[in-house]
Structure formats: C-alpha cells, structure tokens
Amino acid sequence: MDQVVGRQSLPDSPRTFGFFVDGKRMEAGERAYFERRSPGHDVPVTRIPKCTREDLDLAVKAARRAFEDGRWSRIPAVERANVLLRAAQILRSRAAELAYWETLENGKPISQARAEVDGCAGMFEYAAGLARTLHGDAFNNLGDGMFGLVTREPIGVVGLITPWNFPFLILCERVPYILAAGCTIVAKPSEVTSATTLLLAEILSEAGLPDGCYNVVTGSGSVIGQAMTEHLDIDMVSFTGSTSVGRRCVEAAGGNFKKLGLELGGKNPQIVFADADLEDAADGVAFGIGFNTGQCCVSGSRLIVERSVASEFEKLVAAKLAKVKVGDPLDPSTQIGAITTTAQNTTILDYIARGKEEGARLVCGGGALDFGRGHYIAPTLFGDVTSAMAISRDEIFGPVLAVMPFDGEDEAIAMANDTVYGLAASVWTKNIDKALNVTRRVRAGRFWVNTTLAGGPELPLGGFKQSGWGREAGSYGIEEYTQIKSVHIEIGKREPWVR
Numbered sequence: 001m002d003q004v005v006g007r008q009s010l011p012d013s014p015r016t017f018g019f020f021v022d023g024k025r026m027e028a029g030e031r032a033y034f035e036r037r038s039p040g041h042d043v044p045v046t047r048i049p050k051c052t053r054e055d056l057d058l059a060v061k062a063a064r065r066a067f068e069d070g071r072w073s074r075i076p077a078v079e080r081a082n083v084l085l086r087a088a089q090i091l092r093s094r095a096a097e098l099a100y101w102e103t104l105e106n107g108k109p110i111s112q113a114r115a116e117v118d119g120c121a122g123m124f125e126y127a128a129g130l131a132r133t134l135h136g137d138a139f140n141n142l143g144d145g146m147f148g149l150v151t152r153e154p155i156g157v158v159g160l161i162t163p164w165n166f167p168f169l170i171l172c173e174r175v176p177y178i179l180a181a182g183c184t185i186v187a188k189p190s191e192v193t194s195a196t197t198l199l200l201a202e203i204l205s206e207a208g209l210p211d212g213c214y215n216v217v218t219g220s221g222s223v224i225g226q227a228m229t230e231h232l233d234i235d236m237v238s239f240t241g242s243t244s245v246g247r248r249c250v251e252a253a254g255g256n257f258k259k260l261g262l263e264l265g266g267k268n269p270q271i272v273f274a275d276a277d278l279e280d281a282a283d284g285v286a287f288g289i290g291f292n293t294g295q296c297c298v299s300g301s302r303l304i305v306e307r308s309v310a311s312e313f314e315k316l317v318a319a320k321l322a323k324v325k326v327g328d329p330l331d332p333s334t335q336i337g338a339i340t341t342t343a344q345n346t347t348i349l350d351y352i353a354r355g356k357e358e359g360a361r362l363v364c365g366g367g368a369l370d371f372g373r374g375h376y377i378a379p380t381l382f383g384d385v386t387s388a389m390a391i392s393r394d395e396i397f398g399p400v401l402a403v404m405p406f407d408g409e410d411e412a413i414a415m416a417n418d419t420v421y422g423l424a425a426s427v428w429t430k431n432i433d434k435a436l437n438v439t440r441r442v443r444a445g446r447f448w449v450n451t452t453l454a455g456g457p458e459l460p461l462g463g464f465k466q467s468g469w470g471r472e473a474g475s476y477g478i479e480e481y482t483q484i485k486s487v488h489i490e491i492g493k494r495e496p497w498v499r
C-alpha cells in the first residue's frame with residue numbers, strides 16, 4: 001500500500017456528483033441536492049442529487065433489462081471474473097482519490113480510509129475467484145433412469161442499501177460478490193456519504209462492466225430506501241444499517257416476498273480473563289472501541305473483565321486511550337477522526353451524560369474535544385457499569401466503553417450473551433480451553449480470540465439474534481445472491497402413467 005504522504009488540502013468548492021443509471025452519469029439539473037459538509041472541518045465538500053422514486057424506477061428497469069438479456073448473468077464466469085480483476089486494479093490506482101472523498105464525507109482518518117480501499121481491492125480479487133468456482137451438485141445415485149442436478153442461479157436484481165460508517169468498505173464487501181454471482185445492482189448509499197459509491201460506478205464501467213449492471217440512486221432512506229424495499233421488481237435487498245430500520249425493511253419486503261440480507265447493529269463484548277497478556281489485551285480493547293470513533297457495528301463496546309484484574313486493566317486501557325491521536329482526519333498521523341454526523345455527535349454526548357447520571361464512574365474522556373471546528377469526542381471509559389444502565393445495553397455507536405467485572409467463566413458467558421444483539425465478540429486469554437469454551441458458547445456471528453476487528457474477504461460477516469440475517473463475503477457471500485434449482489433428468493423412457 002502506498003503511504004499517505006503529507007496533509008491534503010480541502011477542496012476549494014464542493015464537488016457536484018450525478019447519480020448513475022444504465023452506464024450513464026445522470027445530471028441532476030435543477031433538482032435539489034444534499035450538500036455534505038466535512039464533519040472534521042465543517043466546510044461543504046460534496047453535492048449529491050436528491051433522487052426521486054421515478055429515478056429509482058429508471059434504475060430498476062435498467063438493472064432488470066441488464067439481468068434478463070443475459071449480458072452479465074449468462075456470460076461465462078471467467079469473463080465476469082476478468083471484469084472484477086480489472087476493477088481491483090483500477091481501484092488500487094485510484095485509491096488516494098477514493099480515500100480522500102471517503103475521509104471528507106465520513107470524517108475517518110485518511111490513513112485508515114486508504115487502508116480500507118486497499119482491502120476493498122482484495123474483495124474484488126477474491127470474488128473474481130469465487131465467480132469461477134461457484135458450482136452446484138450432481139446426483140449420480142438415482143438409479144439407471146434418472147440423473148439429478150442442483151444448479152445455482154443468480155437471484156436477479158439486487159437492491160443494496162448501505163450506511164455511513166464504512167461507506168466504501170461495506171459497499172465492496174457486497175458488490176463484487178453480487179456481481180460474481182451474475183446479479184445486477186441498484187445501490188443506495190447513505191445520504192451523507194454517497195461519493196465513493198458513485199465513484200465506483202466510473203471504476204466498474206472502465207473495468208468493462210456492461211451498462212445497467214451497477215446503478216446508483218442517491219437520496220434519503222425514507223424515500224429511496226423505503227421505495228427499494230417495497231419495490232416489486234427488486235428480487236433481493238441487502239441492507240446494512242440499524243436494527244430499527246432493518247425491522248422496517250422486513251415489513252416492507254412482504255409485497256413480493258423479496259429475499260433480505262440484513263447486517264444490523266451490535267453491542268459487542270470484549271471478555272478479558274486474568275490470565276491474558278494484559279498489555280496486549282488493553283491495546284486491543286482500546287483499538288476495538290476507538291477504531292472509526294467507535295462508529296463500527298462490531299466495536300467492542302462492553303468490556304467484561306475478570307474481577308481480580310479489573311482495576312489494573314481499566315487503568316491500562318485508560319492509559320492507551322489517552323495516548324491515541326484524535327484530530328484532523330486529513331492528517332496522516334491521526335488515529336481517531338471526527339464524528340460523522342451532527343445527530344450522531346448529539347447521541348453519543350447524550351449517552352455519556354446518561355452514563356454519569358445513572359451512576360457509572362467516569363475513568364477517562366467524557367465529552368467533546370474542541371479543535372475549533374467539526375465534531376470530536378474523547379474516547380471515554382466508564383467503570384462500575386451495571387447491566388441495567390443504558391450505556392451497557394444500547395448500541396451507542398461512538399467511542400464509549402462500559403466496564404463490567406465478572407467472577408468465573410460461566411458468568412462471563414452469561415454477561416456476554418445478555419443482549420438482544422449477536423454480531424461480534426472477542427475473548428482474551430492464554431488458556432486454550434477457556435478460549436474455545438467461550439468461543440463456542442457466546443452467541444455472535446463473528447468471534448476473535450486474542451485479537452479484535454480482524455477481517456478480510458475469506459471469512460463471512462453476519463450476525464446472530466437481532467444483529468441480522470444471512471452472511472456477506474467469503475464463499476457464503478456469493479451463495480447468498482444465488483438461488484438453487486433442482487433438476488431431474490430422465491434417461492431413456494419414463495414408465496407410462498396411463499396404460
């Protein structure tokens with residue numbers, strides 16, 4: 001990966017984007033735009049079209065045409081793979097530009113955004129391989145007169161709704177797999193972070209993706225997102241976002257019983273045993289809550305720590321958090337950037353206030369950081385947290401860590417499972433039996449042992465309980481976008497029914 005060198009400057013004026021349908025940039029004309037201000041600097045950076053339901057219909061029609069005429073769904077998989085590999089190359093060559101717009105809209109540190117783009121290219125490369133290895137099954141054991149086949153077919157037109165916390169990474173954990181399966185896409189990014197989803201349209205066209213296979217309709221969730229989940233000509237929606245909006249998607253999808261992939265919220269435990277390498281664990285726990293300003297579905301926001309080391313460990317984590325560099329997202333040395341939206345900033349500060357009111361002990365952080373402009377919050381640690389407190393139950397989606405001590409393995413597991421969510425969990429211990437036991441008994445779709453937030457294209461993503469349905473990425477990621485057909489083939493002549 002190229003290193004980000006020096007601090008890039010802010011754009012002189014906001015960049016105006018079009019939306020993207022049937023291989024063409026669509027000019028928004030006189031229609032209204034969303035103006036996005038950089039959360040780290042509070043200056044306008046992008047103008048994004050407010051699309052309408054009619055725009056969505058155009059995009060769905062284009063995606064439907066492209067799917068039905070077989071320009072993508074029926075070509076040899078090797079050709080699909082080649083497009084995905086070319087896209088990965090272009091993506092790497094435009095990584096600095098993608099990272100820049102991601103940082104400006106989202107507020108994440110530029111070095112992190114750059115690393116994420118690199119990871120995205122890896123997703124395209126891996127999915128290219130999957131396109132070629134996707135296969136069904138054959139039954140050669142049905143007797144002389146019958147042969148059985150099970151084939152996988154692309155599910156059709158996929159609506160893709162993404163959130164603002166990892167706009168490009170989450171997009172690229174889905175798009176290459178959906179395309180590898182032979183489906184076509186209508187994407188709707190979050191209204192506050194649409195730029196890189198639109199830039200991907202240019203990249204895919206340049207890579208040779210036929211027109212109509214990747215369309216982007218920008219706009220609000222309540223208009224475009226809702227219309228997508230209700231749309232009768234979309235076969236599946238992959239939704240990533242909050243559990244409350246996910247529930248609305250389930251209700252709206254009933255019209256045509258479209259399949260839903262749901263990647264939702266989490267309140268993820270970090271379980272630390274006394275026998276762990278505490279220095280390493282403290283660093284991991286600080287990373288788990290500080291990364292992406294805690295605006296991360298898999299943030300380790302509940303620290304469940306063995307009572308005998310709780311006080312020592314709390315101090316270790318607080319010392320790490322105090323050293324993390326919070327600041328200008330465009331500074332290459334920044335580790336924690338800005339809070340992405342004003343509303344999210346208010347939500348996090350409200351939870352911090354509530355933690356104090358409910359009697360939790362503030363260990364470090366505890367409020368906003370003033371850099372003259374933008375929204376920044378100090379990584380915050382609360383001790384003496386009980387399971388009744390809101391900061392231990394709700395997904396805050398910010399850099400706020402709740403510490404709760406445990407006595408014994410069973411209690412640690414019970415506390416970890418005491419949540420409606422089941423997205424992710426980590427365990428820190430040097431004892432292999434404890435590590436395996438906890439891994440098996442904690443109900444979460446992603447699990448880390450002596451590390452946290454590790455990822456990549458090979459291992460699937462997804463949640464248990466109210467954290468969602470289905471899996472993205474890995475070989476499961478492509479399979480989600482296929483459906484199964486069973487084929488019985490008569491060899492010779494059927495036994496007549498009418499005699």
Ligand code: NAD
Pocket residue numbers: 161162163164165166170188189190191219220221222224225226227229240241242243245246248249262263264265266296297298395397423461463467468
């Ligand atoms: P959100 O639910 O508010 O919005 C997500 C997307 O849904 C946006 O594009 C939004 O415009 C759209 N939307 C809003 N209303 C809609 C509706 N009625 N119908 C259809 N779409 C609608 O979430 P957010 O605030 O953007 O992101 C934060 C949430 O996302 C957190 O809860 C976080 O845990 C979750 N998340 C989950 C994962 C995962 O993989 N499980 C990953 C990232 C984020």
